[in-house]
Each structure stands twice: as structure tokens, then as C-alpha cells.
Amino acid sequence: MGQLNDEIDRTAAEWAAKVAGGSLSLSESERFEAWRAADIRHAGAFARAQAILVRLERLRAVGADALRTTIEEYPAAATDPEDCAEPQPVSGASSAAMHPRLLMRRRLMVSGAAACLAVAGLAGVFLLPVSSQQEFSTGLGEARQVRLSDGSLVTLNTNSKIVVAYTDSVRKIRLIQGEAIFKVAKNKQRPFIVSAHDTDVRAVGTSFTVQLLPEKPVRIVVQEGVVEVVRRDAPAIVPVRAKAQTQAIVSGSAPIVVQSIARPVVARQLAWQYGRIALENETLADAAEEFSRYSDTRIVVDPAVAGRTITGLFAADDPVGFAKVAASVLDLRVEEGPKEVRIVR
Amino acid sequence: MSLSNHERTEWLARNVLPHEALVRDRLKRLYVATLDVDDVIQEMYARILAAPSLESVRYPRQYAIQTARGIVIDHLRRSRVVSIDACENLEELDIEFPETSAEERLGFRGEIQEVAGALAQLPRTCRETLILRRVEGLSQRETAQRLGVTEKVIESQMARGVAMLVKVFGRGGKSRAHSSNNQVERVTSEDGSVKRRD
Numbered sequence: 001m002g003q004l005n006d007e008i009d010r011t012a013a014e015w016a017a018k019v020a021g022g023s024l025s026l027s028e029s030e031r032f033e034a035w036r037a038a039d040i041r042h043a044g045a046f047a048r049a050q051a052i053l054v055r056l057e058r059l060r061a062v063g064a065d066a067l068r069t070t071i072e073e074y075p076a077a078a079t080d081p082e083d084c085a086e087p088q089p090v091s092g093a094s095s096a097a098m099h100p101r102l103l104m105r106r107r108l109m110v111s112g113a114a115a116c117l118a119v120a121g122l123a124g125v126f127l128l129p130v131s132s133q134q135e136f137s138t139g140l141g142e143a144r145q146v147r148l149s150d151g152s153l154v155t156l157n158t159n160s161k162i163v164v165a166y167t168d169s170v171r172k173i174r175l176i177q178g179e180a181i182f183k184v185a186k187n188k189q190r191p192f193i194v195s196a197h198d199t200d201v202r203a204v205g206t207s208f209t210v211q212l213l214p215e216k217p218v219r220i221v222v223q224e225g226v227v228e229v230v231r232r233d234a235p236a237i238v239p240v241r242a243k244a245q246t247q248a249i250v251s252g253s254a255p256i257v258v259q260s261i262a263r264p265v266v267a268r269q270l271a272w273q274y275g276r277i278a279l280e281n282e283t284l285a286d287a288a289e290e291f292s293r294y295s296d297t298r299i300v301v302d303p304a305v306a307g308r309t310i311t312g313l314f315a316a317d318d319p320v321g322f323a324k325v326a327a328s329v330l331d332l333r334v335e336e337g338p339k340e341v342r343i344v345r
Numbered sequence: 346m347s348l349s350n351h352e353r354t355e356w357l358a359r360n361v362l363p364h365e366a367l368v369r370d371r372l373k374r375l376y377v378a379t380l381d382v383d384d385v386i387q388e389m390y391a392r393i394l395a396a397p398s399l400e401s402v403r404y405p406r407q408y409a410i411q412t413a414r415g416i417v418i419d420h421l422r423r424s425r426v427v428s429i430d431a432c433e434n435l436e437e438l439d440i441e442f443p444e445t446s447a448e449e450r451l452g453f454r455g456e457i458q459e460v461a462g463a464l465a466q467l468p469r470t471c472r473e474t475l476i477l478r479r480v481e482g483l484s485q486r487e488t489a490q491r492l493g494v495t496e497k498v499i500e501s502q503m504a505r506g507v508a509m510l511v512k513v514f515g516r517g518g519k520s521r522a523h524s525s526n527n528q529v530e531r532v533t534s535e536d537g538s539v540k541r542r543d
Binding site for chain 2: 056058070267
């Protein structure tokens with residue numbers, strides 16, 4: 001019987017790879033559906049195979065390089081078992097036996113402290129009924145996903161607020177403050193427009209992030225597809241089209257700037273989806289500012305060390321944990337006060 | 346039907362996959378002779394995928410165990426050889442355990458380690474295929490170009506990798522709660538030196 005289950009798992013993996021490749025022909029997709037429906041174990045094994053692919057995808061925020069570096073530390077990887085037949089189970093023992101000699105080049109550092117509120121917050125997805133105007137917001141350190149009536153999915157970062165105003169002809173959303181990712185359901189007849197102050201971001205079916213933070217330019221990062229960025233208040237400023245892996249910066253009376261942005265950087269900037277802050281060579285001052293978006297416990301950095309840099313992946317809602325790790329890495333000290341943690345020499 | 350299929354799969358990845366080894370372990374301890382644990386696990390994934398209100402599940406691990414329990418009960422009913430032992434043992438499946446420990450919820454460090462540890466056991470091409478496709482997000486064609494092989498090879502490497510990871514995560518993998526107590530936190534500083542904190 002075990003043999004049979006292995007067979008099912010292998011077939012499920014083959015289908016999962018085919019489906020992920022996106023090249024399923026009509027007859028193949030009929031065969032696949034027939035196979036999946038034939039036995040509940042088939043459906044389950046396929047779901048698990050897909051879940052494994054998704055699990056890998058979840059590490060996008062970490063970045064492939066950092067993952068590779070971590071992998072290199074396992075003895076198994078060093079020997080390169082090209083003919084490895086039976087993989088060994090993952091266990092605590094194997095991670096404790098990591099190769100200390102192989103240092104992490106592109107460092108991966110993880111705060112080990114507190115639980116991650118934002119992830120817990122994301123676990124709930126809300127379905128909302130059709131209606132004229134609706135408001136959604138998050139508090140400090142919260143994140144939230146909202147499924148809109150047209151099927152689009154909005155993920156709100158910390159301390160953010162949107163107002164949804166859908167009509168039959170247009171899907172309008174105002175970003176009042178903060179940051180949100182929009183995964184837009186395709187509908188050519190009904191454009192999807194996100195407004196941040198006087199900037200309109202228009203999309204048909206795509207995925208992008210809009211950021212509206214105090215005293216910062218409006219920033220749009222496009223993950224998929226194309227968006228059009230328009231300044232409603234200043235017709236003299238030429239509208240731009242921003243495509244995937246680019247960001248548009250909108251500030252004051254300057255022309256809108258579009259810059260390309262590497263995929264790992266996009267992933268890093270979206271680490272908050274998983275309740276994380278990903279830093280790569282950021283100064284302590286910048287890191288402190290980033291953390292202040294998520295918690296009312298302030299990180300105060302001694303100006304003498306504010307320029308020191310740090311890299312790593314941290315729980316967004318745990319500034320104290322971050323401060324301790326940063327201090328230990330940089331040979332600094334931490335002083336804890338009420339609603340405040342100081343990083344000092 | 347509030348969650349899309351992709352969101353459901355994401356839910357499985359986040360909430361069920363990490364607990365599969367534990368559920369498996371508990372099922373084995375039931376000692377129901379006619380029960381095939383692999384069957385139950387596969388069916389468990391299918392049932393959870395199809396569950397009507399997944400988004401309201403608050404304790405996923407317990408939920409996975411309950412789902413497995415339901416499958417075992419159905420099996421016992423069908424097989425009509427309900428031994429008293431089996432019924433008594435079933436209650437063991439119900440033993441609650443705290444699910445909101447910080448360790449389990451923070452998870453991400455453990456998750457990176459677990460995935461890295463699993464990938465380390467795969468042949469290099471297989472591993473690179475999975476990383477390029479899933480972590481870097483390259484298309485099948487881009488991955489093929491990068492590795493200098495055909496798209497067909499990429500597809501078969503993906504299949505092979507997934508099948509191996511099913512084994513690593515499911516069969517042998519310990520649940521995170523058991524495995525993380527002897528991990529050493531490793532951090533690096535500007536100059537690249539590694540420090541350890543226990």
C-alpha cells in the first residue's frame with residue numbers, strides 16, 4: 001500500500017510541475033482533472049504538492065541568494081548528492097550541525113524574539129459585500145487582507161487606511177495613508193484606480209503597491225503587469241506607464257520618475273506581508289524609522305552609531321528584539337525604557 | 346467560497362504542511378491495523394482544501410488532527426471491525442496542546458532553516474530549478490535558459506524536487522516545536538564575522 005501512495009505522490013508532483021509550468025494542453029488538463037477526481041487521495045496529494053511549491057514561494061522575501069547561502073551551510077549540500085536516492089529527514093540535529101566555517105556572505109539574520117502579529121492578522125481574509133463606500137484600516141503593527149466584491153485582493157500594511165468606492169463603470173480606491181498591495185482582478189470595462197493624494201494609479205489587471213507615508217513622495221511599485229500613473233492636480237506633469245519590476249516616484253512639482261527595481265528588492269520591500277522587515281545594508285537610523293511604522297515602541301539610535309549598517313530579516317512588531325540583535329552584532333548596548341529602546345555605544 | 350484556490354493552497358502550506366509529521370506520528374500511535382496512514386494524510390489534505398470556511402479556523406494544527414480523526418472514524422465504520430482499542434485510542438487524538446506559543450508563531454527563522462535543510466538534500470540541478478522558479482520567480486523558459494537545459498528538463502526537475510520534498514517534509518520532518526530548541530541563532534555583522542547567541 002505504501003508503494004501505491006508513493007506512486008500517487010510522484011504523479012501528483014508531476015502534475016504540480018506541469019500546472020506550474022502553465023503549459024497544460026486541453027487534453028492534458030482533461031486527463032489531469034480526471035486523475036484528480038478519481039480518488040480523494042489524488043486530490044490530497046496534489047494539494048500537498050502545490051502547498052510545497054507555495055512554501056518555497058514564501059521565501060521570496062528572504063531572497064534566493066540568502067537562501068542559497070543558508071543551504072550551503074548544510075553538509076549535505078556541500079557533497080552535492082547528484083544521485084541522492086532517499087533524502088534524509090529534516091531535524092533539529094541537522095540544523096545544529098550546520099557548517100560554522102562557511103560564513104554567510106549575503107547575511108541572513110533573523111530576530112528570534114517575539115511572535116509575529118502581522119502574520120496572525122493576515123490569516124483572516126474578509127469577504128465584503130457589494131456596497132458604495134467602505135473603509136478599511138489597520139493599526140500599528142497590524143496587517144490585513146480584504147477581498148473586494150470584484151475579486152481583487154488588497155493587503156493593508158501597518159497603520160494604513162483605504163476607502164473603497166466602486167461604481168458600475170469604475171473601481172475607485174483612495175489610499176488615505178500607509179501602504180497597500182493591490183492584486184487587481186482583470187476587467188477591461190471597469191478600470192481600477194488607486195488615488196494617493198493627487199496621484200492616480202490606473203490598472204486593468206495587475207499587482208502593485210502604493211505607499212503614502214508622511215513627508216515622503218508617493219511611491220508605486222509594480223509587481224506584475226502595467227499601471228498608468230497620472231497627476232490629477234498638475235496636468236503639466238506627464239503621465240507615465242510603469243511596468244513590472246519598476247517603481248514610480250511622485251513628488252512635488254517634479255516629473256514622475258520611473259526606475260527599474262530588481263526582483264529580490266521588490267520581494268524584500270514586500271516582506272511585511274509576512275510580518276517581516278527585511279533590511280539590506282540599511283543604517284540603524286533608517287531601520288529605526290522603518291520599525292516606527294509598526295510599533296509605538298520607539299527605537300532611539302545614538303547619533304554616533306546611527307550610520308552603522310545592518311542586514312537581516314526581522315519581526316516587524318518587535319523593535320526591542322531587533323535592537324538587541326543589532327546591538328549584539330555591532331557590539332553596541334541596548335537600554336530599555338518605557339515605550340522606548342535605545343541603541344548606544 | 347471566500348478563499349480562492351491559491352489562497353487555500355497557501356493556507357495548507359502555512360498551516361498544515363508544518364504539522365504533517367506530527368499528525369502522522371499521532372496516527373501511527375493509534376495502532377489501527379487496517380489503517381494506512383499515508384491514505385489518511387493524503388485524504389486529509391483533500392478535505393482541508395475543500396473545507397467551506399477555512400479562513401475562520403483558528404487552530405490549524407488541531408483542525409488538521411480533527412480532520413484526520415474524521416477520516417479514521419469513517420474508515421473504521423466502513424471496515425466494520427471497530428475494535429474497542431481503536432475507539433479508545435481515538436481519544437488520544439483529541440489531546441489539546443497549546444498552539445499559540447511564540448515559538449510556533451514566529452516560525453519564520455525555523456521555516457527558512459527547514460526549507461534550506463530540505464533543499465540541501467536535493468541534487469543541485471533539482472534544487473536550483475526549484476529556487477529559480479519559486480523563490481526568484483523566473484518563468485519555466487527563463488529557468489531553462491539560465492540552466493542551459495530544455496523546458497522539459499525543468500518540468501521534470503520540478504516534479505522530482507517536489508516528490509522529494511514531500512518525503513522530507515512529511516515523512517521525516519519533525520514538527521517545529523520539537524526541532525528548534527537546539528538551534529543556534531546566527532547573525533553576522535558588517536565585517537561578515539559570525540556571532541552566535543544561545
